[in-house]
Amino acid sequence: MILLCxxxxxxxxxxxxxxPSLRGKxxxxxxxxxxxxxxxxxxxxxxxxIHSGMPLYLARKLCPHCIFLRGNFADYEKFSDKxxxxxxxxxxxxxxxxxxxxxxxxSGTERLFGPPLKLGSKIKYTIKKDTGLNVTIxxxxxxxxxxxAASTVKPDGLIYIPREKTSEFLKYFPLKETKWLGSxxxxxxxxxxxxxxxxxxxxxxxILSNLLDRNGLxxxxxxxxxxxxxxSKRKSYSRETTLYENTADRNFILSILFYxxxxxxxxxxxxxxxxxxxxxxLRFSDFKTITRGKSVIATDISAEIFKLxxxxxxxxxDRYVRLIGVKLEGIIPHRPLFEDQKMERLENSxxxxxxxxxxxxxxxxxxxxxxPMYKKRKNEYILRTPSCSH
Ligand code: TTP
Ligand code: MG
Numbered sequence: 001m002i003l004l005c006x007x008x009x010x011x012x013x014x015x016x017x018x019x020p021s022l023r024g025k026x027x028x029x030x031x032x033x034x035x036x037x038x039x040x041x042x043x044x045x046x047x048x049x050i051h052s053g054m055p056l057y058l059a060r061k062l063c064p065h066c067i068f069l070r071g072n073f074a075d076y077e078k079f080s081d082k083x084x085x086x087x088x089x090x091x092x093x094x095x096x097x098x099x100x101x102x103x104x105x106x107s108g109t110e111r112l113f114g115p116p117l118k119l120g121s122k123i124k125y126t127i128k129k130d131t132g133l134n135v136t137i138x139x140x141x142x143x144x145x146x147x148x149a150a151s152t153v154k155p156d157g158l159i160y161i162p163r164e165k166t167s168e169f170l171k172y173f174p175l176k177e178t179k180w181l182g183s184x185x186x187x188x189x190x191x192x193x194x195x196x197x198x199x200x201x202x203x204x205x206x207i208l209s210n211l212l213d214r215n216g217l218x219x220x221x222x223x224x225x226x227x228x229x230x231x232s233k234r235k236s237y238s239r240e241t242t243l244y245e246n247t248a249d250r251n252f253i254l255s256i257l258f259y260x261x262x263x264x265x266x267x268x269x270x271x272x273x274x275x276x277x278x279x280x281x282l283r284f285s286d287f288k289t290i291t292r293g294k295s296v297i298a299t300d301i302s303a304e305i306f307k308l309x310x311x312x313x314x315x316x317x318d319r320y321v322r323l324i325g326v327k328l329e330g331i332i333p334h335r336p337l338f339e340d341q342k343m344e345r346l347e348n349s350x351x352x353x354x355x356x357x358x359x360x361x362x363x364x365x366x367x368x369x370x371x372p373m374y375k376k377r378k379n380e381y382i383l384r385t386p387s388c389s390h
Contacts, residue, residue, distance in 0.1 A: 001116060001139060002141070002143050002145070003116070003120065004150050006135060006150055009040055009042045010076065011040045011071050012028070013133050015069050015071070018075065022067060026045035026066040027067045028042075028067070029041070030069075037054060038051070038055075038059050039052060045066050048063035050066070083127060090109065090122070091104040091105060097333060106139070116160045124158060136155055138151070138152075139159070139160040140169075141161075141163050144219070145166055145169070147180070148170075148173055148177075148178065167198070170201065171198030172198065174195060192211075235331040236329040238327035238387070239325060240260065240325025240326070241324065241384060242384055244374075247320060250317050252370075252373075254369075257309055257310075257313075257326060258306050261306045261326050273300070273331045275299060275305070276330035276332060279327045280292055280309045280312045283321070284320060284322065294312060298332055300347070303343065305328070350362055358379045359378075359379045360377065360380065
């Protein structure tokens with residue numbers, strides 16, 4: 001059996017714990033980037049139709065008296081760590097799906113903690129006691145069943161779908177309620193008259209694999225996947241390199257940085273993640289090392305991430321630099337929210353070309369500055385000291 005535990009309105013709930021006068025109020029957490037969308041909204045704000053990914057100007061229109069906050073990622077990481085600490089007491093087999101969401105394999109825990117619903121309420125109680133957060137728990141035979149079940153009882157819910165009730169549960173589950181399947185897939189299926197998960201599952205595997213995009217197929221895979229992929233460490237993607245020669249040439253440094261950003265983003269993208277915290281690292285010729293980081297609304301657009309890096313570096317390149325690096329943290333799974341945006345489409349096209357013709361087959365002007373100094377292969381520049389940590 002799999003138990004999915006997902007914190008309710010995570011960022012907004014943390015803000016209300018930090019500042020109790022916000023409790024029960026409509027809160028919207030959004031960054032200050034140009035994109036200006038809500039990262040999340042408290043359930044009080046959701047009553048006005050506000051949801052993650054909604055442009056802030058629209059949210060302001062729908063709910064002018066909502067409280068808009070920028071958010072503080074370091075706090076969210078602290079709460080996330082506490083949340084996972086509690087979960088570790090209940091099962092040795094945990095998969096981190098994101099900062100606020102985990103799948104637990106609860107097979108064999110019955111003797112210690114009782115039947116599924118009893119275990120679920122113990123977890124809910126302990127998380128509330130230790131962190132102040134409300135969570136929703138869904139329990140079922142696979143990750144997908146657990147996740148779908150949880151979505152029917154959000155917020156502060158607990159639900160268990162026994163094995164023998166699973167096919168009936170899926171049979172009537174409306175496709176349009178499965179927001180993670182992605183609007184493209186849902187539209188395609190509905191155009192064929194398929195309206196429930198059960199109806200979708202009655203299609204042959206070959207029809208499904210032709211119909212659904214990569215995200216949809218991954219989603220479907222969760223249904224069969226009773227297993228848990230334990231990811232115990234918080235994920236991050238970083239790329240850094242020591243330069244062949246120390247330099248204070250800002251343009252040159254930025255071109256290397258752009259290349260490193262693209263490499264880190266490309267690795268993160270192919271794993272299907274977005275970053276919510278970006279940091280840059282500089283080591284000067286005297287070995288003094290500095291890092292500067294900033295939270296962002298979840299993104300995997302390298303141009304945006306690079307722009308932020310440039311802001312972070314502002315005024316810092318005042319001496320000879322020997323090492324430069326970028327780190328993407330606060331990794332959360334990609335949600336098909338921004339699917340139809342221009343930048344998203346652009347990045348996807350670049351990705352396809354690179355898959356076919358090699359990474360360096362398409363290069364932003366910025367990176368060309370590396371050309372005279374660095375040897376280029378089909379798939380990479382040859383850096384002096386490549387560091388690729390995941
Ligand atoms: P979610 O678990 O999807 O949302 P939530 O916890 O705010 O609300 P609920 O689970 O009750 O539906 O995401 C967890 C956090 O991740 C969320 O609080 C903010 C962040 N996030 C973004 O920054 N951008 C996004 O597009 C999404 C969906 C979430
Ligand atoms: Mg959540």
